Amino acid sequence: xxxxxxxxxxxxxxxxxxxxxxxxxxxxxxxxxxxxxxxxxxxxxxxxxxxxxxxxxxxxxxxxxxxxxxxxxxxxxxxxxxxxxxxxxxxxxxxxxxxxxxxxxxxxxxxxxxxxxxxxxxxxxxxxxxxxxxxxxxxxxxxxxxxxxxxxxxxxxxxxxxxxxxxxxxxxxxxxxxxxxxxxxxxxxxxxxxxxxxxxxxxxxxxxxxxxxxxxxxxxxxxxxxxxxxxxxxxxxxxxxxxxxxxxxxxxxxxxxxxxxxxxxxxxxxxxxxxxxxxxxxxxxxxxxxxxxxxxxxxxxxxxxxxxxxxxxxxxxxxxxxxxxxxxxxxxxxxxxxxxxxxxxxxxxxxxxxxxxxxxxxxxxxxxxxxxxxxxxxxxxxxxxxxxxxxxxxxxxxxxxxxxxxxxxxxxxxxxxxxxxxxxxxxxx
Numbered sequence: 001x002x003x004x005x006x007x008x009x010x011x012x013x014x015x016x017x018x019x020x021x022x023x024x025x026x027x028x029x030x031x032x033x034x035x036x037x038x039x040x041x042x043x044x045x046x047x048x049x050x051x052x053x054x055x056x057x058x059x060x061x062x063x064x065x066x067x068x069x070x071x072x073x074x075x076x077x078x079x080x081x082x083x084x085x086x087x088x089x090x091x092x093x094x095x096x097x098x099x100x101x102x103x104x105x106x107x108x109x110x111x112x113x114x115x116x117x118x119x120x121x122x123x124x125x126x127x128x129x130x131x132x133x134x135x136x137x138x139x140x141x142x143x144x145x146x147x148x149x150x151x152x153x154x155x156x157x158x159x160x161x162x163x164x165x166x167x168x169x170x171x172x173x174x175x176x177x178x179x180x181x182x183x184x185x186x187x188x189x190x191x192x193x194x195x196x197x198x199x200x201x202x203x204x205x206x207x208x209x210x211x212x213x214x215x216x217x218x219x220x221x222x223x224x225x226x227x228x229x230x231x232x233x234x235x236x237x238x239x240x241x242x243x244x245x246x247x248x249x250x251x252x253x254x255x256x257x258x259x260x261x262x263x264x265x266x267x268x269x270x271x272x273x274x275x276x277x278x279x280x281x282x283x284x285x286x287x288x289x290x291x292x293x294x295x296x297x298x299x300x301x302x303x304x305x306x307x308x309x310x311x312x313x314x315x316x317x318x319x320x321x322x323x324x325x326x327x328x329x330x331x332x333x334x335x336x337x338x339x340x341x342x343x344x345x346x347x348x349x350x351x352x353x354x355x356x357x358x359x360x361x362x363x364x365x366x367x368x369x370x371x372x373x374x375x376x377x378x379x380x381x382x383x384x385x386x387x388x389x390x391x392x393x394x395x396x397x398x399x400x401x402x403x404x405x406x407x408x409x410x411x412x413x414x415x416x417x418x419x420x421x422x423x424x425x426x427x428x429x
Contacts, residue, residue, distance in 0.1 A: 048365065048381040055388045059133040063395055069129025072137075076113075076124040084119040097122055133395055140272050142387050144342065147280035149354065150383035151335040153361035154287040155328035157379040160362050162324050163304040163371030164223070164230040168237035169332045169358055172215045173351030175245040176336035180208040181254035181346040197263040204260060204340065209333035215241055216329020220322035230325075238355070245348040255345040265341030276338050280380065283331065287376025300324065304371030353404070360407050361386050364414045386410070 078097060085096035085104050095115045096106045107113035107124060117123035132138070152169055159166050184200055184207075219237055223230040265275050291297040299320050303310045311317055340346045365382030367374035386407060393403050 045366070045375065045378050045381055048378065048385060052381065052384055052388060055385070055392065056134070059388070059392055059395055060131055063132040063134075067132045070132045070135075071127055072130045072135065073114075073125045073127050076107075076126055078122070078124060082122065084115075084122050097124065133391070136272060138391070140274075140277075142384075142391050143277045143280075144273065145390075146380075146383045146387040147276035148335050148339055149357050149361055149386065150280045150380045151283050151338070152328075152332050152354070152358045153365065153379035153383045154283050154376045155324075155331035156358050156362040157287070157365065157367045157374040157376060158291075158300055158324050159230075159328055160359075160367040160369060161304045161371060161374035162300050162321060163307065164321065164324070165234065165359070165369075166216075166219065166230065166325065166328055167234040167355050168215065168219060168241055169328070170351035170354035171238045171241035171245065172212055172329055172332045173336045173339070173354055174346075174348050175215065175241045175248075176208040176212045176333040177340045177346035177350050178245050178249050178254050178348055179211045180204045180337060180340050181256055182248070183207040184260075185254065185256040197259050200257070200259045201264060204257065204337055205334075208337040208340065209330050212333020212336065213326050213330040216332070217322065217326045219329070220325030223325070224318040224321050242348065249348050251348060253345050253347040257340050257346070258344045260341035261344045265338060273342075276342060279334070279338060283334075284376050284380045287379070291374070291376055296320070296323070301372055301374075304368075304373070306372075356404065356407055356411075357383075357386055360411045360414075363411055369415060 079099045079101075081100040082097050085098040089096040089098070089104055091106070093110060094106050094108050095113075096104050098104050107115075112127040114125045114127055115122060116125060152173070156166060156169070183203055187199055187203060215237065219230065219234055222228065223233045226233075266273050267275055291300070299310070299315050302313065302315060303317055303320060307317060336346070336350070339350060361382035362374065362379050363369065363382070364385055365375055365378030365380070367379070389406055389410065390403055393400065393406065
């Protein structure tokens with residue numbers, strides 16, 4: 001029923017035609033509902049997916065045209081005790097391996113099989129061509145490097161959406177990693193064999209994530225308590241935490257985390273090492289849930305959108321900021337743990353330049369530096385984009401010194417595009 005001046009249309013005797021016209025006008029003024037496909041296409045993440053696919057197609061094509069198929073060797077698993085078969089069993093263009101049970105297996109050299117080792121301990125390798133970019137070894141390497149950045153980028157998205165910044169994450173990363181390595185050395189035992197996984201894993205989690213969370217808490221508490229912009233606090237923290245890591249290790253690499261490698265972070269499944277990528281996926285899903293479904297997530301965006309209004313709305317702004325920086329630190333510690341567990345050692349130089357990469361991943365992923373907007377999924381996709389850019393520099397033979405230039409340009413372009421979209425959206429409304 002429609003009302004004009006407090007009276008219904010039926011009550012003032014309008015014709016059915018006039019009523020229908022009024023309904024049409026009301027319907028035309030109602031906000032149009034976008035289809036699911038329309039919402040997906042307009043999403044920031046969809047654009048990143050398109051960019052990632054374009055980068056992968058471009059790199060695959062470029063490496064194929066420039067390098068062609070690159071040789072790859074896989075070792076064939078032979079039965080224990082296998083030997084090279086007697087000369088009488090050998091044929092031209094082939095070689096035969098005899099198993100302990102007397103079974104003879106022939107391998108044709110024309111099919112890509114090669115014989116290495118000795119007659120008593122033969123090694124059979126299979127040689128085949130792969131694309132230099134589009135092969136499992138390179139893709140897993142890109143995903144593993146991405147996971148170290150993406151885990152921190154999810155936390156950085158919350159910080160940026162809050163209206164803050166954290167420049168100390170690279171230094172916290174190094175400090176957490178070397179602390180974890182030193183603590184594990186204490187549990188290594190006199191034989192130096194290292195602590196078992198059941199002991200090493202919880203100890204390393206507590207050490208790395210604990211140090212990270214403590215540094216994040218200091219950043220947040222100092223910024224809120226002293227009323228100083230987090231840029232200044234975290235800039236000072238960047239030097240302090242890196243200095244503590246260097247003094248603690250005297251610039252030496254700290255080993256002792258070997259038990260975390262094969263048993264956990266470098267464990268193989270179907271010929272790949274998926275653990276870092278799986279952790280990245282879990283953190284991304286957790287971030288998406290917090291941002292979309294929890295009061296804490298909505299408070300982050302409210303503070304970033306208008307901090308004064310958030311205070312008047314009763315949101316404990318200071319407490320939310322401190323919690324955000326503490327979580328950021330804990331996620332940085334988790335990323336450091338992944339690095340420590342994957343490589344088995346850590347140094348005070350770890351994470352240098354990660355500040356730029358993590359901020360770039362968050363901003364490219366849709367986080368607005370003016371606050372109020374951000375996406376956990378976008379942060380992960382942004383990290384993948386940054387690592388693909390890094391990988392493309394390697395694949396194309398461009399000097400690594402240009403990497404920071406390219407990433408810096410990516411940040412500028414992302415911010416300019418974000419502001420242009422924001423201005424266009426404001427004009428439409």
